[in-house]
Amino acid sequence: MRASFSVTGHAGLEWWIIRITCFIILTVMLAPILMVLVISFTDGDTLQFPPPGFSMRWYLEVWAFLTGPDADLVRLVESLLISVKIAGATAVVTVLAGVPASYALVRYRFFGKTLIEELLGLPVVFPAVVLGISLLVLFSATKTDFGVWQIILAHSIIGLPFLMRNCMTSMKGIDVALEEAAKTLGASPVRVFHKIILPLASGGIASGAILVFILSFNEFTLSYFLYTVDVFPLPIWLFQQANTSFSPAVFAVSSLIVAINVLAVLVLDWLVAVRKQPDRQD
Amino acid sequence: MDMQRIILDVRGLSREFANGKVKAVDNIDIAVGRGEIVSILGPSGCGKTTTMRMIAGLDQPTSGTINLCGNDVTDLPPYRRNIGLVFQSFAIFPHMTVQQNVAFGLKMQRVALDEIESRVSAALDLVQLPLSKFGDRRSDELSGGQLQRVALARTLVTEPALVLFDEPMAALDRRLRDHMAVELRAIQKQLGIAAIYVTHDQETATTMSDRVVIMNSGRILQDGTPEDIYLKPADRFVCEFLGEVNILGIRDIIQTDGDRQLVRTDNNIDLWATGRRTHAKPGMLVAFRPEQALLHANDPGHGIEAKIESVQFRNGLHRWKVDISGASVIVHSTTVDRRIAQGERAWLTIDADKSRIVAP
Numbered sequence: 001m002r003a004s005f006s007v008t009g010h011a012g013l014e015w016w017i018i019r020i021t022c023f024i025i026l027t028v029m030l031a032p033i034l035m036v037l038v039i040s041f042t043d044g045d046t047l048q049f050p051p052p053g054f055s056m057r058w059y060l061e062v063w064a065f066l067t068g069p070d071a072d073l074v075r076l077v078e079s080l081l082i083s084v085k086i087a088g089a090t091a092v093v094t095v096l097a098g099v100p101a102s103y104a105l106v107r108y109r110f111f112g113k114t115l116i117e118e119l120l121g122l123p124v125v126f127p128a129v130v131l132g133i134s135l136l137v138l139f140s141a142t143k144t145d146f147g148v149w150q151i152i153l154a155h156s157i158i159g160l161p162f163l164m165r166n167c168m169t170s171m172k173g174i175d176v177a178l179e180e181a182a183k184t185l186g187a188s189p190v191r192v193f194h195k196i197i198l199p200l201a202s203g204g205i206a207s208g209a210i211l212v213f214i215l216s217f218n219e220f221t222l223s224y225f226l227y228t229v230d231v232f233p234l235p236i237w238l239f240q241q242a243n244t245s246f247s248p249a250v251f252a253v254s255s256l257i258v259a260i261n262v263l264a265v266l267v268l269d270w271l272v273a274v275r276k277q278p279d280r281q282d
Numbered sequence: 283m284d285m286q287r288i289i290l291d292v293r294g295l296s297r298e299f300a301n302g303k304v305k306a307v308d309n310i311d312i313a314v315g316r317g318e319i320v321s322i323l324g325p326s327g328c329g330k331t332t333t334m335r336m337i338a339g340l341d342q343p344t345s346g347t348i349n350l351c352g353n354d355v356t357d358l359p360p361y362r363r364n365i366g367l368v369f370q371s372f373a374i375f376p377h378m379t380v381q382q383n384v385a386f387g388l389k390m391q392r393v394a395l396d397e398i399e400s401r402v403s404a405a406l407d408l409v410q411l412p413l414s415k416f417g418d419r420r421s422d423e424l425s426g427g428q429l430q431r432v433a434l435a436r437t438l439v440t441e442p443a444l445v446l447f448d449e450p451m452a453a454l455d456r457r458l459r460d461h462m463a464v465e466l467r468a469i470q471k472q473l474g475i476a477a478i479y480v481t482h483d484q485e486t487a488t489t490m491s492d493r494v495v496i497m498n499s500g501r502i503l504q505d506g507t508p509e510d511i512y513l514k515p516a517d518r519f520v521c522e523f524l525g526e527v528n529i530l531g532i533r534d535i536i537q538t539d540g541d542r543q544l545v546r547t548d549n550n551i552d553l554w555a556t557g558r559r560t561h562a563k564p565g566m567l568v569a570f571r572p573e574q575a576l577l578h579a580n581d582p583g584h585g586i587e588a589k590i591e592s593v594q595f596r597n598g599l600h601r602w603k604v605d606i607s608g609a610s611v612i613v614h615s616t617t618v619d620r621r622i623a624q625g626e627r628a629w630l631t632i633d634a635d636k637s638r639i640v641a642p
Binding site: 175177178180181182183184185186187191195196199200 | 338339340359360361362363365366367369370371373375376377386387390391436437440
């Protein structure tokens with residue numbers, strides 16, 4: 001790589017400009033997260049940077065939140081579980097709705113198809129605040145309370161396009177002849193979907209589902225409008241804590257959230273790698 | 283063909299697109315008997331693939347009927363037809379092993395597991411891919427020829443009433459193609475299955491099949507044995523599609539003797555020609571193949587005077603380009619009369635039953 005760049009002076013200069021730009025961008029992006037990580041290991045009582053010394057005391061504090069006698073009072077466990085529950089349910093809902101819808105969009109022509117495809121891009125740019133207000137108004141005006149399902153529904157609305165994009169990309173890659181071959185071999189449309197489409201699109205479906213899980217797990221704006229005393233997702237908990245007691249424990253929890261996200265991304269990468277393996281052998 | 287032996291009987295089949303503006307297939311009839319392999323031959327866009335897809339049930343005809351073993355299957359979905367299809371791309375399921383691919387159809391038919399095992403093994407033996415060696419491989423671990431064998435085994439194992447081949451040789455190189463064509467033909471004869479072979483390659487079509495159906499612009503131009511369509515073509519398109527041919531326009535009919543006629547061509551040559559069904563009329567054509575004309579150093583009595591323009595030697599054949607009264611024609615010969623040299627006169631003769639009267 002470098003040998004080819006050093007052939008001319010200009011190419012070498014460009015190479016350095018690219019490296020420095022990347023370095024600056026990555027630093028700006030990662031600095032706040034790194035700061036959170038560093039401060040979470042402080043041995044002081046306040047949010048000092050750089051920390052006076054390092055310890056695990058705030059993680060022990062968080063551990064006490066999770067397991068100690070005050071656990072019920074702090075409600076961290078409850079928030080964590082509800083967030084996982086919401087994210088899991090959102091992933092399941094979007095898969096159930098999005099996979100058949102993706103297949104229909106990829107394989108069939110019907111009235112309004114282009115409109116639906118355009119609408120799929122909307123939630124990506126649609127302001128979440130507006131959606132949050134609309135849903136809040138809708139639920140209060142109709143005097144309905146679906147509890148945790150309100151947030152699951154809201155998250156599904158913004159998560160569905162992400163799932164469907166992943167899903168449609170992998171479905172578009174499936175040769176129609178494979179489906180037709182299965183049909184001539186005696187497979188009904190339902191079995192073609194089950195035996196051919198689902199296995200071949202599984203990578204896209206799984207990565208889409210993980211993406212939706214992360215999206216829902218981290219989602220703040222919609223949750224803020226729709227949370228109740230009983231349904232109190234982790235980002236809301238963190239926000240409340242940060243507002244009331246600005247202790248390094250908040251940063252320790254944040255670090256844990258970052259860890260969960262990194263883990264999900266790793267699983268996603270692994271899925272993509274597994275999906276690409278057959279191509280590599282070609 | 284008696285009724286007992288007819289496997290597939292297609293009547294008046296049509297397929298229109300764009301609200302009838304485009305007729306991809308226009309009122310065609312095709313019959314295939316037990317143990318018979320019929321090629322549908324034509325250039326791309328002639329409607330052969332649409333015809334095949336309608337027979338398989340992957341496309342719906344605008345009108346017409348498809349009968350399979352005496353049952354009307356026109357409105358049946360593909361998975362209830364019992365018609366096998368070997369795809370051009372082979373369409374081997376990439377997420378399954380060779381064994382799972384071949385077993386797929388039997389699983390769909392809910393055949394008992396131990397029977398599936400023995401039938402898959404037998405089918406793979408038939409295409410010379412032993413289960414023990416190839417059973418666990420996936421499509422990315424197989425060569426083009428092996429993929430085709432898997433596709434063939436996967437189709438044959440379900441014992442379909444009719445097998446359709448959609449240009450299955452197109453993806454293979456020439457040598458492998460010839461080899462697979464011979465093998466495919468042998469397997470087809472061995473099992474006695476009825477088959478339709480769709481292709482644009484006239485060489486494969488004529489070597490593979492009992493009958494060839496020539497299609498163009500959605501219509502069937504001719505349906506006959508490979509010899510028939512080559513030696514007795516119906517019209518100019520069929521002549522030209524099946525190889526090199528010399529064509530002269532007919533100006534007048536001088537004499538008629540049964541199905542033979544003495545015709546005068548546009549360039550004032552009189553020659554005897556034979557018609558397929560109809561008698562010649564002015565405006566029709568007379569056609570002969572380069573290897574069916576003979577060149578003589580001296581006039582044998584009824585020869586057409588010709589001037590040699592050029593000669594080339596290629597693949598054991600001398601290709602003569604000669605001028606007969608202003609028309610340039612090609613003549614092939616395996617031997618050369620030393621006295622016929624370039625630029626000199628020669629005489630050309632064609633048997634009356636080998637120069638054919640064809641529709642324009």
